Amino acid sequence: MSHGRFDNPVVASLAGFLDLFRKQEFSDRLKDDDRFDGRTCLITGVNSGLGYALAGEMARRGARVIGTCRRLLDETEKNLKAHSGSDNVEIRFLDLSKIDSIHDFVDGLAKDKINLDVSIMNAGVALPGARKTASGQDEMFQVNYLANVMLCTLLLNKGLIRRGNKASVVRPRIIFISSDSHQGSSYIDYEEFGRFIPYGVKKGIANYSYFKLILNTYATELSGRLNDGSVDVGVHVICPGPVHSNIIREAPFVLRAILGTIFRVIFRSPGKAALPVVYMAISPDYEGRTNEYQHMFKRKKMDEKVYIPEEGKKLWERSYALWREIDDRAGALDETR
Numbered sequence: 001m002s003h004g005r006f007d008n009p010v011v012a013s014l015a016g017f018l019d020l021f022r023k024q025e026f027s028d029r030l031k032d033d034d035r036f037d038g039r040t041c042l043i044t045g046v047n048s049g050l051g052y053a054l055a056g057e058m059a060r061r062g063a064r065v066i067g068t069c070r071r072l073l074d075e076t077e078k079n080l081k082a083h084s085g086s087d088n089v090e091i092r093f094l095d096l097s098k099i100d101s102i103h104d105f106v107d108g109l110a111k112d113k114i115n116l117d118v119s120i121m122n123a124g125v126a127l128p129g130a131r132k133t134a135s136g137q138d139e140m141f142q143v144n145y146l147a148n149v150m151l152c153t154l155l156l157n158k159g160l161i162r163r164g165n166k167a168s169v170v171r172p173r174i175i176f177i178s179s180d181s182h183q184g185s186s187y188i189d190y191e192e193f194g195r196f197i198p199y200g201v202k203k204g205i206a207n208y209s210y211f212k213l214i215l216n217t218y219a220t221e222l223s224g225r226l227n228d229g230s231v232d233v234g235v236h237v238i239c240p241g242p243v244h245s246n247i248i249r250e251a252p253f254v255l256r257a258i259l260g261t262i263f264r265v266i267f268r269s270p271g272k273a274a275l276p277v278v279y280m281a282i283s284p285d286y287e288g289r290t291n292e293y294q295h296m297f298k299r300k301k302m303d304e305k306v307y308i309p310e311e312g313k314k315l316w317e318r319s320y321a322l323w324r325e326i327d328d329r330a331g332a333l334d335e336t337r
């Protein structure tokens with residue numbers, strides 16, 4: 001049976017707080033004049049929290065930002081333009097819990113011939129219990145893991161993230177927003193994989209960390225498959241550290257009150273938490289590199305299970321098999337990249 005590092009949300013939050021005191025070796029590497037001019041950046045989940053701050057900061061630094069939301073589209077676009085002082089922000093609809101929405105979103109980008117330089121898979125949920133999606137998956141598994149596989153694969157398959165330009169000075173980057181709480185989660189349990197199994201708050205917290213371990217294992221495998229010998233597309237993972245965001249909004253009332261206080265008093269603002277992600281997206285330090293992991297501004301290793309080649313290969317095969325099972329439109333997908 002799978003398990004995550006934590007099953008107590010208060011302990012998980014306090015562990016995140018302690019992380020703030022660890023040395024942040026790259027904290028002075030992001031400069032005020034580091035800019036994204038001429039680059040198109042996709043960020044999922046930009047109506048609140050880290051995604052909103054990232055979209056604003058990247059637009060402010062000259063990026064053409066394509067942000068996604070499943071609600072508050074017009075309001076988010078208006079606020080982000082005002083907040084960043086840039087008109088180069090466009091919000092598109094994407095609900096990652098719905099497979100058709102992922103296809104429609106990517107088809108829309110393809111129709112508009114978008115070329116993505118940076119793709120940040122940020123959207124995520126922490127749910128207090130299991131909830132079934134229309135395709136029969138657990139919602140947190142779908143949104144935090146499988147939807148990212150689908151989105152990345154479709155973006156690559158349709159040439160929206162361009163490959164084959166190894167000589168280019170600036171190669172595309174894909175960044176997965178994860179959590180350092182993935183460290184210490186169990187091996188991937190393939191008896192459970194993709195099955196809807198009801199759970200409550202404790203297992204929900206554990207699953208959050210465990211699904212991030214699955215995500216990081218996929219990122220590592222994707223990085224290996226895309227980059228044979230030299231780097232074509234940089235695939236990286238980052239934990240933004242503890243962020244005062246909306247992530248606990250579905251927690252039961254009393255727990256939300258306790259966690260809300262912890263978040264308000266000791267967690268960092270989304271604006272501050274966004275900076276290491278901006279650094280990873282923009283810095284020449286990452287040019288020609290792939291499969292790096294940053295915990296805030298500190299470069300480190302992910303859980304050792306993430307790097308086991310057999311784990312990555314098995315996850316890859318099982319993920320695409322599951323996708324084919326649940327999606328009529330998966331037929332034409334090219335899973336080799």
Ligand SMILES: NC(=O)c1ccc[n+]([C@@H]2O[C@H](COP(=O)([O-])OP(=O)(O)OC[C@H]3O[C@@H](n4cnc5c(N)ncnc54)[C@H](OP(=O)(O)O)[C@@H]3O)[C@@H](O)[C@H]2O)c1
Pocket residue numbers: 016044045046047048049050051069070071094095096097098121122123124125143177178179180239240241242243244245246247248
């Ligand atoms: N907060 C932390 O301390 C912390 C720590 C480590 C990692 N992270 C990670 O940081 C990322 C951003 O989270 P956050 O803390 O900024 O939380 P947040 O404020 O709740 O933002 C999450 C974003 O994801 C979107 N989202 C949720 N379900 C979606 C779906 N089905 N389809 C499309 N978008 C969906 C949300 O949209 P709605 O508003 O419509 O739900 C929102 O825009 C997540 O991947 C999270 O796991 C957070």
